[in-house]
Amino acid sequence: MSRTSNAILYKGIITGVLILLMMIPALFINNLVGERKERQQQVVQEVSSKWGSGQTLSGFFLVLPYEVIHTDAAGKQTTERKELTILPETQQVNSIMFPEVRPRSIYKVLLYKTTVNYDGRFVIRLPREIDPASVKWQESRICAGLTDIKGIEEKIMVNLDGSSIELSPGLPNKVITDNGLSAPLELLPEKLNQSIAFRSQIKLKGSEKLHFIPLAGNSLFSIRSSWQNPSFDGNYLPGERVVNDSGFTASWSFNKANLPFGTLLLDKGFEEKGFAFGVTMLQPADQYSKTERSTKYAILFIGLTFSLFFIIELMQKNPVHPVQYVLIGIALSVFYTLLLSFSEFIAFDYAYGLAATATITLITLYAKGHFGLWKTALIFGAVLSCLYAFTFVLVRLEDTALLIGSIGLFLVLALVMYGSRKVQWYGKPVPAA
Structure with missing residues (x-):
């Protein structure tokens, strides 16, 4: 196994570990959603006790x-x-x-x-x-x-x-x-x-x-x-x-x-x-339940975004430092705090749109700063936009969420496999199809 293939293997392992580590902030955010929901229930009980249960x-x-x-x-x-x-x-x-x-x-x-x-x-x-x-x-x-x-x-x-x-x-x-x-x-x-x-x-x-x-x-x-x-x-x-x-x-x-x-x-x-x-x-709108359902897809956002950065850095031979991965993961996690705070003041749909737009813009500009190409940055923006739109649909669905989610994840996996087919995992050119 060549040095190049070893480097790719080590970088892949580091990226996988970072994906798992970035789930820790998602757990804290999920607890925060539960605390805010409990606070809402306390307010309802307090008012109800004075009005009538x-x-x-x-x-x-x-x-x-x-x-x-x-x-x-x-x-x-x-x-x-x-x-x-x-x-x-x-x-x-x-x-x-x-x-x-x-x-x-x-x-x-x-x-x-x-x-x-x-x-x-x-x-x-x-x-x-x-x-x-x-x-x-x-x-x-x-x-x-x-x-x-x-x-x-x-x-x-x-x-x-x-x-x-x-x-x-x-x-x-x-x-x-x-x-x-x-x-x-x-x-x-x-x-x-x-x-x-x-x-x-x-x-x-x-x-x-x-x-x-x-x-x-x-x-x-x-x-x-x-x-x-x-x-x-x-x-x-x-x-x-x-x-x-x-x-x-x-x-x-x-x-x-x-x-x-x-x-x-x-x-x-x-x-x-x-x-x-x-x-x-x-x-008509329970923003805490919807936000809680959104956090369940944090692994999808972090995993696919990190995978996209990993594949593009291999294709362009422009390495992304682990610290940069952590910053990107934090940006993806901050989306949920923005969503939670916005949804307490405006309708959930608008809050989701604002939080998603801010996160997509931030990561797109960060990709442009690192890779130096608007074409590459817009790829990140388009992929994230599709992910947030897909998750929004799943949050709105109830009975058919599992069916649509399973089909969607299958299609995402197929696109990732198709997009990574030309990656030189062992440092050798991939034969033309």
């Missing part, structure tokens, strides 16, 4: 206390107090969400106000094992569950059987939910097996998420808003949905056949999260 509404239900008498072997009687929960027989729930984007420092927090209208009816029934005479009708309560009472904008009134009742914070038990409001209700035994209509309007504030729990025999829910980026989540997807430039509308329907509970609950615990559904309003 994501709301989950269980709707209205009745709680009827009753007594059960137990007799032991000695004939001694003891009285145990229990509670029967009665869910609506039917209900219709309509919600209108009004989104609000509040700036906080350099961040934007997505909040909303909503007006929720309930319209339904109860049917007062008792299970066979409950004696109507054991029911404490005068101690009954009407209840409504919601996550954060801080978000209540107006007092909650419910019209029940023609009577207007104001609800106050607190629930008689946690069978349905942990948080909510209730009010005493003087039911009469004469209401047994009768239908009682109810109606209410709830005005709430919340953050990002609005969920409901279908606590009724038969129910219909609808949500509409001017927000254009909804995510329908929870345990049930909407039966009908429309999302367009003017906002979204969605509806859900439930009946006794597709819910694993009836309208009478006897001291039975209820896992509300297992039945919650609704919508989460998404921010």
Whole structure:
């Protein structure tokens, strides 16, 4: 093996080691992105704690206390107090969400106000094992569950059987939910097996998420808003949905056949999260997630750029010093800090364009200064432009990112192999094809 081939081998090894070393700044940048993202989440939580968190509404239900008498072997009687929960027989729930984007420092927090209208009816029934005479009708309560009472904008009134009742914070038990409001209700035994209509309007504030729990025999829910980026989540997807430039509308329907509970609950615990559904309003641009995805392609930029410098220095016999490789690698790494900082103030697409233009210009001028030819420098500029454009497409894609990325990398490898076919790796002329 000649001295020339040895020199090329050693230079190739040094270049490969430098490529791996330059991944260290990429890891630090990735941690920086995570810190900024965490800071954004802290700001969102801080504002949400003062405004109102994501709301989950269980709707209205009745709680009827009753007594059960137990007799032991000695004939001694003891009285145990229990509670029967009665869910609506039917209900219709309509919600209108009004989104609000509040700036906080350099961040934007997505909040909303909503007006929720309930319209339904109860049917007062008792299970066979409950004696109507054991029911404490005068101690009954009407209840409504919601996550954060801080978000209540107006007092909650419910019209029940023609009577207007104001609800106050607190629930008689946690069978349905942990948080909510209730009010005493003087039911009469004469209401047994009768239908009682109810109606209410709830005005709430919340953050990002609005969920409901279908606590009724038969129910219909609808949500509409001017927000254009909804995510329908929870345990049930909407039966009908429309999302367009003017906002979204969605509806859900439930009946006794597709819910694993009836309208009478006897001291039975209820896992509300297992039945919650609704919508989460998404921010149209999450710059931190996109920046984080961009950093995953740092090895591609550094590896291909170093390889291009290595091949051209061999072809032009104009060696590039390892220190120069390090400077080029740092310039490629600074792209991500520029992208991160710019995207906190302007849209991600514009931030990407500015950061990429600055980096391409810097490296192109540096190549011109070293090789002395604009033709060579423009080759570097064109290759980097294609790389940044390719990465931008991958960042914007989600489901097909792996497919497009794999095809793109294959084509890049093919071009590198084609471009390096005339490199004299052993210091000897390459035979003409």
